[in-house]
Amino acid sequence: MFGIYRKILTTGVLTEKFARKKRATQQVALESRETGIDELGKKLQATIDKRFAGSLHIRQVDAGSCNGCELEIHALNNVYYDIERFGVHFVASPRHADVLLVTGPVSRNMEAALRRTYEATANPKWVIAVGDCGACGGEFGVSYASCGAVANVIPVDAVVPGCPPTPLDLMRGILDLFSC
Amino acid sequence: MNETNELAHDVALSMEPAAHFHLELSNRGVEFQAISPSPLLPTQFLEVAKPGDWGKVASVAKDQAWRWVAGWAEDEGNLFSVSVCLELQGTYLVLRTRTDGGNPFLPSHAPYFVSANRPERHMRDMFGIKFTGHPDPRRWTRHQAWDSETYPLRHAFPKEGQSPGQTPPDKDYPFFKVEGHGVFEIPVGPVHAGIIEPGHFRFHAVGETLLNLEERLCYVHKGIEKIAEGRTAESLARLAGRVSGDTTVGHAFAACLAMERAAGLEVPLRASFIRGLLVELERVINHLWDMAAICNDVAFAFAYYQFGRLRELWLRDNQALFGHRLLMDRIVPGGVNVDVTLESSERITKSIKFLRRELSELVTIHDQNSSLEDRLVAAGHLRVEDAQTLGALGFVGRSSGQSFDVRKDAPYSPYDQLEVTVPVENQGDVASRFWVRYKELWVALKLIEQLLEKMPDGEIATPWVSPPPDAEGLGLVEGWRGEILSYVRFGEDGKISRYYPRDPSIVNWPALEKLVLGNIVPDFPVCNKSVNGSYSGNDL
Ligand code: SF4
Numbered sequence: 001m002f003g004i005y006r007k008i009l010t011t012g013v014l015t016e017k018f019a020r021k022k023r024a025t026q027q028v029a030l031e032s033r034e035t036g037i038d039e040l041g042k043k044l045q046a047t048i049d050k051r052f053a054g055s056l057h058i059r060q061v062d063a064g065s066c067n068g069c070e071l072e073i074h075a076l077n078n079v080y081y082d083i084e085r086f087g088v089h090f091v092a093s094p095r096h097a098d099v100l101l102v103t104g105p106v107s108r109n110m111e112a113a114l115r116r117t118y119e120a121t122a123n124p125k126w127v128i129a130v131g132d133c134g135a136c137g138g139e140f141g142v143s144y145a146s147c148g149a150v151a152n153v154i155p156v157d158a159v160v161p162g163c164p165p166t167p168l169d170l171m172r173g174i175l176d177l178f179s180c
Numbered sequence: 181m182n183e184t185n186e187l188a189h190d191v192a193l194s195m196e197p198a199a200h201f202h203l204e205l206s207n208r209g210v211e212f213q214a215i216s217p218s219p220l221l222p223t224q225f226l227e228v229a230k231p232g233d234w235g236k237v238a239s240v241a242k243d244q245a246w247r248w249v250a251g252w253a254e255d256e257g258n259l260f261s262v263s264v265c266l267e268l269q270g271t272y273l274v275l276r277t278r279t280d281g282g283n284p285f286l287p288s289h290a291p292y293f294v295s296a297n298r299p300e301r302h303m304r305d306m307f308g309i310k311f312t313g314h315p316d317p318r319r320w321t322r323h324q325a326w327d328s329e330t331y332p333l334r335h336a337f338p339k340e341g342q343s344p345g346q347t348p349p350d351k352d353y354p355f356f357k358v359e360g361h362g363v364f365e366i367p368v369g370p371v372h373a374g375i376i377e378p379g380h381f382r383f384h385a386v387g388e389t390l391l392n393l394e395e396r397l398c399y400v401h402k403g404i405e406k407i408a409e410g411r412t413a414e415s416l417a418r419l420a421g422r423v424s425g426d427t428t429v430g431h432a433f434a435a436c437l438a439m440e441r442a443a444g445l446e447v448p449l450r451a452s453f454i455r456g457l458l459v460e461l462e463r464v465i466n467h468l469w470d471m472a473a474i475c476n477d478v479a480f481a482f483a484y485y486q487f488g489r490l491r492e493l494w495l496r497d498n499q500a501l502f503g504h505r506l507l508m509d510r511i512v513p514g515g516v517n518v519d520v521t522l523e524s525s526e527r528i529t530k531s532i533k534f535l536r537r538e539l540s541e542l543v544t545i546h547d548q549n550s551s552l553e554d555r556l557v558a559a560g561h562l563r564v565e566d567a568q569t570l571g572a573l574g575f576v577g578r579s580s581g582q583s584f585d586v587r588k589d590a591p592y593s594p595y596d597q598l599e600v601t602v603p604v605e606n607q608g609d610v611a612s613r614f615w616v617r618y619k620e621l622w623v624a625l626k627l628i629e630q631l632l633e634k635m636p637d638g639e640i641a642t643p644w645v646s647p648p649p650d651a652e653g654l655g656l657v658e659g660w661r662g663e664i665l666s667y668v669r670f671g672e673d674g675k676i677s678r679y680y681p682r683d684p685s686i687v688n689w690p691a692l693e694k695l696v697l698g699n700i701v702p703d704f705p706v707c708n709k710s711v712n713g714s715y716s717g718n719d720l
Contacts, residue, residue, distance in 0.1 A: 003545040004482055014489060060375045064400045066716045068425025068506055071469075073375050075495070078488040092373035108325030108341075109399045109719075110378055112349035113370050139422050144332055144341025145325055145403030164425065166505060 059097035064107030235287030248293035252680035270589035288314035306333040323350035358384035377715035408679035413513040424717030430659025434666035442653030451515030452593040463660040477706035478555040515641025556611035560707035562695040574662025579612035586658040646674025683717030
């Protein structure tokens with residue numbers, strides 16, 4: 001038990017907003033300066049505070065991705081990005097979601113499930129298409145098995161290109177959606 | 181054992197596996213031709229003359245304890261060819277036969293090998309080849325995107341498909357039924373409650389205890405095999421890197437190896453070393469992530485964040501040193517497009533040192549945590565015999581006594597110059613799959629050090645030269661999930677005419693159906709995570 005506490009204490013807070021804090025390792029301190037999370041996060045939080053009473057709920061839907069995009073969406077929740085602190089929360093049901101974060105070219109086998117997920121999401125709702133695949137079909141394009149871009153199946157409000165987009169790209173994408 | 185049997189046994193032991201196989205085929209009256217030199221070197225190759233003998237071939241393979249690695253078909257106009265790759269003691273052997281294009285059918289291998297079950301259903305859906313004696317007549321890859329009378333991988337089928345309207349939901353799939361007092365059914369998916377890939381699980385439970393699990397996959401079928409056709413070598417490497425995003429290096433490596441073998445191209449040694457380095461980096465990142473996720477699924481958030489933190493550092497190293505966090509598109513036909521400098525080598529060495537220190541510290545905490553042990557030990561038990569029957573690969577196999585590792589048992593460059601240790605356990609539970617990953621992580625770190633230390637000077641790529649039409653190649657590499665097979669055939673103008681990638685997930689998914697039985701429903705997530713099959717890699 002004490003081991004856990006000790007490790008938590010010595011690891012310190014690595015979340016990159018708090019750049020003032022002394023870090024557990026030099027290596028980490030070096031890294032954090034390279035990223036721009038701090039500034040981006042402030043903007044994101046201000047937007048979410050203003051438009052969503054401090055809390056934005058996202059439902060992620062993989063509609064056919066290669067799973068690369070999912071890895072980077074997951075990374076948003078690691079200690080460095082910790083997107084929850086800006087009020088962004090990933091939820092388990094489309095019924096609870098403000099935003100659908102959709103990856104992949106939409107495979108034909110997922111088409112109906114994606115439409116249904118969209119319908120199950122309460123209004124007002126927004127859709128962000130993630131990755132080159134979500135944006136335009138990417139490497140997979142349109143075929144007998146793939147509908148290509150997310151916009152070919154449900155209305156899309158914003159697009160985050162990249163293969164896969166980095167966590168920072170994703171944060172920027174969410175911000176872009178609400179700052180226009 | 182009687183005397184003749186004993187004699188046969190001795191002969192078998194002293195013989196090379198493929199020769200022994202040939203001998204037994206002849207004994208059973210199977211007409212075949214062992215093609216030499218094999219078009220799929222270094223893999224051996226033989227053609228079975230009569231499609232009717234195909235079942236007999238499987239029965240011989242089964243008797244001799246070959247492992248059924250993969251199967252794929254090709255449309256040859258008036259005929260369909262079906263190829264199967266087998267492995268025994270590190271010897272790979274490809275068998276091929278042909279069946280009539282008008283009414284294609286073959287005896288099934290599934291009665292002999294569980295691992296042939298879904299691949300044959302896939303071939304049936306994609307080519308319309310019937311496998312007689314197959315225990316499961318239901319469709320697999322086909323949902324509702326094309327109808328039962330058309331077959332996407334036949335040449336006549338247009339790439340863009342035939343039914344342009346909305347795809348209806350796949351609601352009438354005939355799931356297995358379990359009935360009886362107190363049995364209830366839990367349908368889950370395809371959209372899951374988390375940031376994960378889609379797939380459907382049908383559970384049957386009594387109270388909390390799982391009686392049966394049936395997987396219904398292929399929701400993310402993107403037509404990878406079809407859209408590979410007509411690509412250039414370079415473009416195929418990109419596509420291969422997206423068969424399963426978490427295995428982008430592994431699949432690109434296997435596909436490039438297959439293409440280079442088809443073209444008879446020798447890759448510079450330095451390029452091979454860098455490829456090895458990239459594969460091991462991918463292993464480190466994914467194992468850290470899986471260890472994090474396993475802990476998360478039993479609510480040990482501390483370890484989830486700790487392992488996740490370490491993983492992020494390695495992702496950032498990747499970005500800084502090789503220009504991509506997941507290392508996509510770094511392996512190209514002929515070599516690699518990133519070099520390793522002295523600085524990058526120093527940075528990696530530093531990261532290794534740091535990771536080792538952190539891991540040792542974390543693992544002590546892990547070890548002392550009895551509640552973690554309580555959840556992981558004995559959960560999701562896969563018996564050694566079952567793992568063998570299934571041909572389970574990677575950490576799933578190695579936690580249940582299956583030691584096979586391509587890097588060690590059928591080494592390819594750069595592993596033919598390195599020392600690979602393969603951790604094997606017999607416990608077969610979630611805890612064991614965690615610990616095998618942990619041990620493999622340490623092995624990977626050691627390999628990275630060896631690779632950096634022994635890195636030869638020289639070019640990092642050799643110019644790509646397209647092979648003549650019909651050239652084919654087979655690449656086999658050990659990805660982080662286990663053995664990856666990649667089959668490639670070229671057509672006119674150096675364009676790809678056939679690509680079939682076999683992700684280890686295709687073999688390992690059925691293991692999940694077995695190992696959850698008798699567990700409680702709430703333990704399913706952690707059981708699933710401990711196997712961590714790729715949906716995309718399975719569905720293609
Ligand atoms: S954009 Fe790239 S990483 Fe994302 S699903 Fe498509 S291929 Fe995979």
